[in-house]
Amino acid sequence: MKIEAITLREIHMPLVHFFETSFGRTYSRRILLVTVHSEGADGWGESVVGEDPFYSSEWIESAWPTLMQYLIPALLGRRIDSARECPALFAKVRAHRMAKAALENALWDAEATQKQLPLWKLLGGTRREIPCGVSIGIQDSVEQLLEKIQIELAAGYRRIKIKVKPGWDVNVLERIRSRWADITLSCDANSAYTLDQVEHLRKFDQFNLLMIEQPLWNDDIYYHARLQKELRTSICLDESIVSVRSAAFAVETSACRIINVKVGRVGGFSEALKIHDLCQAHNIPVWCGGMLETGIGRAQNIAFSTLENFRLPGDVSASKRYWKEDIIDPEVEVSPQGMIAISDQPGTGYRVKQDLIEKLTVRKETLRAQ
Ligand code: OSB
Ligand code: MG
Numbered sequence: 001m002k003i004e005a006i007t008l009r010e011i012h013m014p015l016v017h018f019f020e021t022s023f024g025r026t027y028s029r030r031i032l033l034v035t036v037h038s039e040g041a042d043g044w045g046e047s048v049v050g051e052d053p054f055y056s057s058e059w060i061e062s063a064w065p066t067l068m069q070y071l072i073p074a075l076l077g078r079r080i081d082s083a084r085e086c087p088a089l090f091a092k093v094r095a096h097r098m099a100k101a102a103l104e105n106a107l108w109d110a111e112a113t114q115k116q117l118p119l120w121k122l123l124g125g126t127r128r129e130i131p132c133g134v135s136i137g138i139q140d141s142v143e144q145l146l147e148k149i150q151i152e153l154a155a156g157y158r159r160i161k162i163k164v165k166p167g168w169d170v171n172v173l174e175r176i177r178s179r180w181a182d183i184t185l186s187c188d189a190n191s192a193y194t195l196d197q198v199e200h201l202r203k204f205d206q207f208n209l210l211m212i213e214q215p216l217w218n219d220d221i222y223y224h225a226r227l228q229k230e231l232r233t234s235i236c237l238d239e240s241i242v243s244v245r246s247a248a249f250a251v252e253t254s255a256c257r258i259i260n261v262k263v264g265r266v267g268g269f270s271e272a273l274k275i276h277d278l279c280q281a282h283n284i285p286v287w288c289g290g291m292l293e294t295g296i297g298r299a300q301n302i303a304f305s306t307l308e309n310f311r312l313p314g315d316v317s318a319s320k321r322y323w324k325e326d327i328i329d330p331e332v333e334v335s336p337q338g339m340i341a342i343s344d345q346p347g348t349g350y351r352v353k354q355d356l357i358e359k360l361t362v363r364k365e366t367l368r369a370q
């Protein structure tokens with residue numbers, strides 16, 4: 001693939017409903033999209049960077065200049081055989097994984113299209129449908145949360161995850177379990193607790209949760225290993241798994257029993273595949289996390305979720321839960337059984353709606369090979 005030009009753009013999309021985690025509430029997304037132009041085929045990638053440096057130190061205003069000044073110039077004008085060559089070309093830039101992933105993943109999309117292969121096959125997937133869960137943010141009242149859970153269960157979703165923080169946790173889980181004793185339920189703290197709160201966290205054990213996601217510090221593994229010894233509930237790590245090395249550290253120290261893989265958080269598909277394989281070899285189930293992506297990122301998450309060790313429902317849910325109109329066609333739909341069917345079309349199997357994207361674009365820059 002000859003990399004002829006790369007376009008970076010920002011689009012604005014309001015969420016259908018605000019999303020609140022322990023670090024804050026989001027009403028509208030600023031989305032960074034990358035388009036790689038190569039020999040007549042365009043490849044699309046979406047960065048999972050947020051509007052603020054709260055989930056991670058990266059955010060849209062760090063990703064944009066990192067891509068413009070370092071990552072895009074490292075690729076422009078080159079001829080590469082595979083998107084797998086990206087990590088070596090980007091290696092000089094430390095971290096900035098969400099910026100790297102957007103560009104690497106755009107190349108995977110271009111490669112799949114050029115090879116006339118479905119992206120899921122290029123990644124090595126096998127599943128022809130994937131099970132879906134939902135992540136439900138903190139609401140204004142417990143009643144509102146219960147109503148939302150009711151709606152998602154009726155839609156067929158196979159796992160409910162709620163966001164928790166001190167003051168919105170045990171009380172809320174109690175209310176959920178008294179109404180639905182048997183649903184598959186998990187919670188995500190996004191680093192809202194410290195190891196001093198172990199007695200409080202032990203109360204979570206009574207709710208038969210599938211997992212508790214990232215209870216402690218975003219960059220910690222060691223104290224999660226200490227906490228896991230104290231809890232019956234399985235810990236799942238999200239924020240602190242940023243590479244195959246951190247995954248190996250977590251597995252070897254028994255800091256978690258489950259790992260949430262987000263392709264953007266770990267720097268792209270190449271690294272995400274290594275984490276998948278490492279976890280499979282150690283019998284640690286993985287599932288695909290979400291970052292309120294548009295259809296472009298979502299379609300790539302769907303392709304990735306077809307790999308064998310994705311043994312738990314992911315945060316990969318329907319377009320309409322997030323957007324009035326998504327930027328792909330067809331939109332992502334979930335069956336009444338809570339499954340997404342996998343397309344046999346080349347690429348992601350979803351067409352990018354370029355006209356709509358142009359209308360939503362607030363800034364755009366194209367860099368061309370000399
Ligand atoms: O921790 O999984 C998380 C959204 C933004 C930032 C972090 C997280 C989330 C979610 C939403 O839980 C998952 C989704 O896209 O539905
Ligand atoms: Mg999480």
